[in-house]
Amino acid sequence: MTAEQARLRRLKRLERVRALARQDALRAAAEAEAHLSQLAALAQRTDQLVAEYRARQDCTTGAELQRLSAFAEGLTAIGTATSRDAGAARQHADGRQQELAQAERRRAAAEERVHEAARGIAQQRQATPLGARREFGTGLEQ
Numbered sequence: 001m002t003a004e005q006a007r008l009r010r011l012k013r014l015e016r017v018r019a020l021a022r023q024d025a026l027r028a029a030a031e032a033e034a035h036l037s038q039l040a041a042l043a044q045r046t047d048q049l050v051a052e053y054r055a056r057q058d059c060t061t062g063a064e065l066q067r068l069s070a071f072a073e074g075l076t077a078i079g080t081a082t083s084r085d086a087g088a089a090r091q092h093a094d095g096r097q098q099e100l101a102q103a104e105r106r107r108a109a110a111e112e113r114v115h116e117a118a119r120g121i122a123q124q125r126q127a128t129p130l131g132a133r134r135e136f137g138t139g140l141e142q
Contacts, residue, residue, distance in 0.1 A: 004124065008117045015114050018107035025096070025103040032093035039086040046079035 053072040059065040 004117065004121050008114065008121060011110065011114045011117050015107065015110040018103070018110045022100070022103040022107045025100040029093070029096040029100045032089070032096040036086065036089040036093045039082060039089050043079060043082040043086045046075060046082050050075045050079055 050072055053068060053075060056068060059068055
């Protein structure tokens, strides 16, 4: 095996490793996006519940009004925490998307190096045209 063929094998192996890293990054990005989606939906639903409970006016006694107000405050705290978690999940998902983009660039660069090495080997294997051979001797020998 020539040095160029060994280099091509190493580059192909590197390309496979980069492809696997890209798949891992893709999986992690998808999981982060799914988590973000769940938290965003939960935050939205919590905000809706808070608005519904704050708009209620069916309390007949002060105690009912106080319980309703305390419940709405508790929901508001939960909504605030959920919104904060959704923001953190958004940052995490953005980071995972950046990692995915980097992994894709690395994989594409490795793929390009493989193609360049394969083209170089293919050019070396082609027979050298007769006119392109280097002449030896002097011009006086003709």
